[in-house]
Amino acid sequence: MKVYVLNPPYVDDFCRSARWAAKSRGRVQRHPEYLLIAVAVLEEAGHTVKFTDGAALNLKESDIEGEILGFLPDMAVFHTTTPSIDNDIAYAALAKRLGVPLTVMVGAHVSAEAEDTLRRAKGAVDVVARGECDYILRDLASGAELESVAGISFMADGVVAQNPAAPLPDVNALPFPAWHHIQPEWYHDAGKRYPFLTLICGRGCFAECTFCREVQVMSGRKMRYRDPVRVVDEMEYDMKLFPQLREIMIETDTFTASKKHVEGVCNEILRRGLKISWSCNARVDIKPELLELMRKAGCRMLMTGYEFGTQEALDAVKKGTTLEQAREYTRYAHKLGFTIHGCFMIGAPGETKVSARATIDFAKSLPLDTIQISGIAVYPGTEMYQWAKTNGYLIPKDWPQWVDENHEQVTLLNYPQMSKKEIDESIDTGLKEFYLRPGQMWSMLKGIRSIGDLKRKLYGLKAFMDYFSSGKNRK
Secondary structure (H helix, E strand, C coil): EEEEEEEEECCCCCCCCCCCCECCCHHHCCCCCHHHHHHHHHHHHEEEEEEEEEECCCCCHHHHHHHHHHHHEEEEEEEECCHHHHHHHHHHHHHHHCCCCCEEEEEEHHHHHHHHHHHHCCCCCCEEHHHHHHHHHHHHHCCCCCCCCCCCEEEEEEEEEEECCCCCCCCCCCCCCCCHHCHHHHHCCCCCCCCCCECCCEEEECCCCCCCHHHHHHHCCEEEEEEEHHHHHHHHHHHHHHCCCCCCEEEECCCHHHHHHHHHHHHEEEEEECCCCEEHHHHHHCHHHHHHHHHHCEEEEEEEEEECCCHHHHCCCCCCCCCHHHHHHHHHHHHCCCCEEEEECCCCCCCCCHHHHHHHHHHHHHCCCEEEEEEECCCCHHHHHHHHHCCCCCCCCCCCHHHHHCCCCCCCCCCCCCHHHHHHHHHHHHHHHHHHHHHHCCCCCCCCCCCCHHHHHHHHHHHHHEEEEEEEECC
């Protein structure tokens, strides 16, 4: 079968693959690694696949129309996000008008809101593939009857049929992403060495964070790690495919949660003598001895989920970490020479201006190289979403309102004790106070050691200025 897979364009610089689908404050563009793993599964099964990253390339509808007409697929697959869902349905409708027999939607939004999506699509979408769709798409491409395919939702005589959930894939059986469909240079992030590529070394998570969409909607609360040998095999494969790569980012949220897995990956890198710069997401409860091993194995940067600066806020979202763990982790990681990026949020249940101020002060008290601050994400299918909706704290009334009129990240909550406006003001205050300190600016300038570093810093500066001059300023 000929299968067309589209990461649909929406508006320029819209980032679909991030945890918050929007024009990010850092103007980041992320790789569609999950989609390309599914593409690789299809190709492995003998199907002919054309993949288009319309979001990364800022393509237009006419571009997509031309690609569909030139390829004439038997099945078209569309990635979705909450704010772009109407746009994404419009591309499925376009495919239908051009004669594509089967249209399929994938992603966290449609997995959580399959019935709403199918009714909203009014016939433009034939199937929603829920959760991890790698083998679901393969089954659909094989021509299987819809009634027999696990993990899908579809319309049957005006009623939404919901087939039982599909088994979660064996992560060690999945192929490497079909990176030959993209170029690393399409993806920017001021914090990463350019060009870089992302890598997924496992799926699922043990943690109970109420706001995390991927775990609650897509992958489940059990960690499924890939064999460390397989992970390092992929690193080597990536470097051979793209010799210009300067870094690999391990995008798995819980990479540092398993001592055994971290040791396995690092020791395999060292055993092979692989000279590579890599970064990863990290939790603050990582064992100190693992940080030493990671540094030895080439880890450069830690993208760290601190989230909040009060224990009450951390407990309110069931983060499972403490402020003391965060301080000790940061002190030791800084001592070892890691670049540390801190991820913070404002808007936990019970948040006040005082607690928001504490998060800002906490971020400034740590030896961090860069930070990001956003309003807490509240996505359909999560415990946080249901809580906010039930209690009347949720602001948006329809999916496009998950971003603002400029398609930027937007605060989604309004509390009696802390308004949306106050949350927005805290976010902006925190970003300005952190980055505009003379010592912080000097530290960032000292970190420029190459033309690549200079380009990254200039990109980050442009993004920072673009965000604050975008005209919205959180009114």
